[in-house]
Amino acid sequence: MKFRSARTAPVTFAFLALAMAGCASSTATSAPPTHAASSKPAGSPSSSSASAGAAGCAAGPGSTSVSTAAQLAQALAAAQPGGRIVLAPGIYHDDFVATTSGTAAAPITLCGSRSAVLEGLSMGHGYVLHLNKASWWRVEGFTVEGGQKGVVTDGVTHDLIYGLYVHTIGDEAIHLRDFSSNNTVSHNIVRDTGQHTQFYGEGIYVGTAHKNWCKYSGCQPDASNNNLIIGNNIANTTAENIDIKEGTIGGTISGNTLNGTGMVSSAATSWVNVKGNGWTIENNIGLNSIGDGFSVHQVYPGWGVGNIFRSNDARLSGSGYGIYVQSSDLKTLVACSNVAAGAGGGISNVTCSNA
DSSP states (O other), rough: OOOOOOOOOHHHHHHHHHHHHTTTTOTSSOOOBTTTBOOOOOOOOOOSSSTTTTTOOOTTEEEEESSSSHHHHHHHHOOOTTOOEOOOOOEEESSSEEEEOOOOOOOOOOOEOOEEEOOBHHHHBBBEEEEEEOOOOEEOOOOEEESSSSEEESEEEEEEEESSSSOOOSSSEEEESSBBBSEEEOOOEEEEOOOSGGGGGGEEEEEEGGGHHHHHHHTOOOOOOEEEESSOEEEEOOSSSSSEOTTTTTEEEEEEEEOOOTOOTOOOOOSSSOOSSSOOOESSSEESSSSSSSOOOSSSTTOOOEEESSSSSEEEEEOOEEESSSOGGGOOOTTTEEEEEEETTOOOSSOOOOO
């Protein structure tokens, strides 16, 4: 089992609202179409839309349209603030990296329909899309598949990962890492992670385990703080749907649809495992957990403290709790607005509060 208290910056919410306005007619929980490189994974939501997540992505003045992997790599290398890279439908077979930042006034956009597919080189190695010190990016609408890791951020702020379909990944689908703060991961569909290593098959992963702090965050806690994880649809992950690591503070997990189908007991026992501080987990729906619904653990001294659970709907079918808290010393607030059905242990192992 793999087990930050500041408010989210208002600019992050503004950035999300701007992006959602630009994608107003998209349907983020619709299934992508099948394409030549892969079939639709089992358990994907069904829809007849072939352009989910792509509304507002038409090429225009100042945009760069690409149709091959080489063109995409070149466009990413040449990206400048305010730029817009538009993916034509097709297969982009490579591992891609962006290293230039946009600005608050001029973010950089990479977008395409679900039939634009970034396909990694190997499920045993590499990141399909790596935003490496590339802040103020909007990544929207397309499909990511086939790499060891799907979308990885290192050292970024104010990035938006919106409406992607990330599936058939060797390890985790989306990972915010190495002091990646004030970012938004919203309305993505995640399926079939852990195809290479089940233990690392998280859907969305924030931060770094303390044993890897010297590898990724200079031997300091990986303060990937104040990130928003909103409205995602996650299932068929071998590890947790959402894993929040020690060292992170003050994020929000809200409005997600979670499903424990596909989890393996050696990698996860709940949809969401929180080991950071001061996170708010609210208005999520979960189904089919193999253990508990939501959980809080302390795996490193000083962490796993002060998290809040409100208005979550946990639908279990076993002996677990809707919300499990490792210790009362962790000062977890479980509001009485949380509900649990089919949970043999009840709503929680701690007394709920109306605070």
